[in-house]
Amino acid sequence: MFALAPSALAAGYRLEALTSVGSTNALALERARQGAAGNLWVVAGEQTGGRGRRGRPWSTPPGNLAATLLVTEVSDAAIAATLGFVAGLALGDALAAVVPAAGVSVGLDGGAAGRDRFTLKWPNDVLADGAKLAGILLESGTLEGGRLALAVGIGVNVVSHPQDVPYPATSLAALGARVDAGELFLALSDAWVDNVRRWNGGRGLAAIRQRWLERAAGLGAEVSVRIDGRVARGIFETIDESCRFVIREDDGTRLKIAAGDVHFGAVATARP
Template identity: 75%
Template sequence: MAFRLAPSAAAAGYRLEAHESVSSTNALALEHARAGDGGDLWVVSSRQESGRGRRGREWSTPPGNLAATLLTVGHFEPATAATLGFVAGLALSDALFAVVPEQRIAVAADGGDLPGGRFALKWPNDVLAEGAKLSGILLESSILPDGRFAIAVGIGVNVVAHPENTPYPATSLKALGFKGDAGDLFLALSDAWVDNVRLWNAGRGLEAIRKRWLTRAAGLGAQVSIRVDGRVARGTFETIDEACRFVIREADGSLLRIAAGDVHFGAVASAQAD
């Protein structure tokens, strides 16, 4: 397997560091930043031995899957930097639509409707394929001695294998009929990133990113539950707001804006969140 940057990414000044195996692409990218790397560096591998998801959860990357981290360095407000996760989700979904065959009919993993389309974005950091988890996105950061912010945008994708016996259904690109490899997906991802990060424009284009993200949002208009402030909130997924917070309309009609949490959809929402 060979990893290559898309010509558009190379022309935009991005660089590539590819590995057969790493402990964590995010950790390695941040090490480079602390050693003086100026960013716009992709660190990629088809195997990751000590990857992490949100809240310290393990993210397994067996051989053949994709672990990719984009290192960006600059003067960012933390809240602005956090919205790069939405840029990553859009870039990955663009790449998936570009490389995965379309002959299969999109049906959700639970047999129900598929809000958001075949590849849908689940707030805040997952990409679903036909309703099952395909990818996770994790942002980690470090403040550098000169005051700049180093941000590692980690993207893990189940290309050839996916975990079994998980709380949510999971899938892989191989199961969807994808005949390529992690290198093929990364090539498309590096291309799609260029367009989406330009649209983001250091946060100045966040409203355009928000609107585009909503066109691919999983569960928009559906019943959801989420644990917040020591309770389980339930309602209808209305939108994400100007700060990309999750907005639900509760039974009494009030709007609740949530900055972080695990969202559960549909019929399983009550049981999973409790």
């Protein structure tokens, strides 16, 4: 069902494909502790113990995509963390490659309609028509000798999406796209090679940041971010050179946020 793109094979990537797994992130980090080198994709069509940010459960029923790339060659944790933005761009490119062929008119680099269909929500979500389609989770572990192992986890709602969540969610099937997890992963493995080359060990982060901003959800709109026990509200201005979320509050203060839960629309503008 799963296979690597020719470009990924040529670049030395490897694949461990499973029908079902507890957590692709956990298995990838386990493989690293067992001595596996980086550039290993761990992929499954079902995930029974997946997690999202802050330990929240992430369901991957059969037919959806759970994919994790093991990275071991980046030693700086701050640089490694920016691979989440590479992952978002790679997934966006993969969706643009396979979904139009499935008969849905989208295009991340096209007109306004295309940009509005698939967007990137800081720091780790991919939205479709404003609803959550995919999530990205980076988890790290320390190997012998203090080396860093990073699991770049990507979960995509391909055939189904959760109904009992406090935010809008969708799937490719709900959008009318006739694409399966194998087709999407093939395109993702190809798009990752292209985007990680742009990133270039962090040296190309400025180009990644600019490309990400071109696809950013809510840019220039009202947002709220829950941080440090309070809710900050303002206009989403940009992400800075370190990929922190920058909002301009009502009093003109520019706030740079490294981590937090972002909300748009009515939730953002609601006042207590």
